[in-house]
Amino acid sequence: MTDQLHFAIADRIATITLNRPEKLNAMTPAMAAALVEAVGECNQSDAVRVLIVTGAGDRAFSAGSDISTLDAYTTPWDFRNRQDYCDALRACRKPVIAAINGYALGGGLETAMACDIRIASQNARFAAPEIKLGWIGGGGMAVGLAHSVGMSNAALMLYTGDMIDADRALAWGLVSEVAAPDQLMARARAIATTIAERAPIAAETAKLNLRAAHQMPYDKAIEYERDLQAICFGTADAAEGRAAFAERRPPDFKRR
Numbered sequence: 001m002t003d004q005l006h007f008a009i010a011d012r013i014a015t016i017t018l019n020r021p022e023k024l025n026a027m028t029p030a031m032a033a034a035l036v037e038a039v040g041e042c043n044q045s046d047a048v049r050v051l052i053v054t055g056a057g058d059r060a061f062s063a064g065s066d067i068s069t070l071d072a073y074t075t076p077w078d079f080r081n082r083q084d085y086c087d088a089l090r091a092c093r094k095p096v097i098a099a100i101n102g103y104a105l106g107g108g109l110e111t112a113m114a115c116d117i118r119i120a121s122q123n124a125r126f127a128a129p130e131i132k133l134g135w136i137g138g139g140g141m142a143v144g145l146a147h148s149v150g151m152s153n154a155a156l157m158l159y160t161g162d163m164i165d166a167d168r169a170l171a172w173g174l175v176s177e178v179a180a181p182d183q184l185m186a187r188a189r190a191i192a193t194t195i196a197e198r199a200p201i202a203a204e205t206a207k208l209n210l211r212a213a214h215q216m217p218y219d220k221a222i223e224y225e226r227d228l229q230a231i232c233f234g235t236a237d238a239a240e241g242r243a244a245f246a247e248r249r250p251p252d253f254k255r256r
Contacts, residue, residue: 021057054099064107086139089114099188113144
């Protein structure tokens with residue numbers, strides 16, 4: 001790990017905090033490696049049911065990759081095959097919530113879009129500014145925007161590189177909610193707590209199902225959903241859920 005990325009687990013909720021506020025939480029290779037390691041721990045740990053990703057301070061979630069580190073790549077091919085922090089978040093099996101405080105620019109926007117649920121502070125700002133520097137995003141920028149805000153709005157962001165504010169991001173569907181800055185983490189934790197109380201295998205399966213629904217043909221997605229439902233139905237947690245319902249008590253899910 002690195003001091004520039006904090007990782008903590010409490011009450012079945014893991015939190016990754018990008019901790020470089022003086023540089024708008026811009027990602028270095030060391031931070032990317034630490035994030036990959038933290039997500040790997042989340043995937044393997046039964047103590048984690050939900051992950052929250054946020055940035056330190058109130059100015060930025062993340063300004064993306066630290067541009068000053070990019071010249072360290074010897075060739076464009078080395079750059080293309082770098083360890084990508086967005087890939088790590090997309091590979092997280094647990095539900096992931098982005099608590100977006102301030103700027104989410106470039107790779108920071110891609111980081112947010114790699115999360116399942118996005119909650120923004122009122123001071124959040126979003127942009128795909130790479131075009132202003134002579135390149136385009138490479139961590140899922142275009143596909144993330146196209147799926148989140150639609151083709152026309154995605155084109156506006158990609159072709160201009162200009163920022164949008166939290167209210168527009170909400171109206172376009174880029175985020176689910178906008179919260180006051182001092183309430184952002186409380187709201188993210190409230191959502192995480194609710195998810196952590198649900199059956200964890202079902203939550204992880206719902207994540208698989210949602211992604212499949214987004215990518216598969218309609219009929220195949222329904223078929224896949226029924227297969228996933230059958231798998232969930234056979235778990236001990238599903239049996240516990242039925243028993244708790246019959247006995248009129250809260251269920252005690254064990255991820256089994």
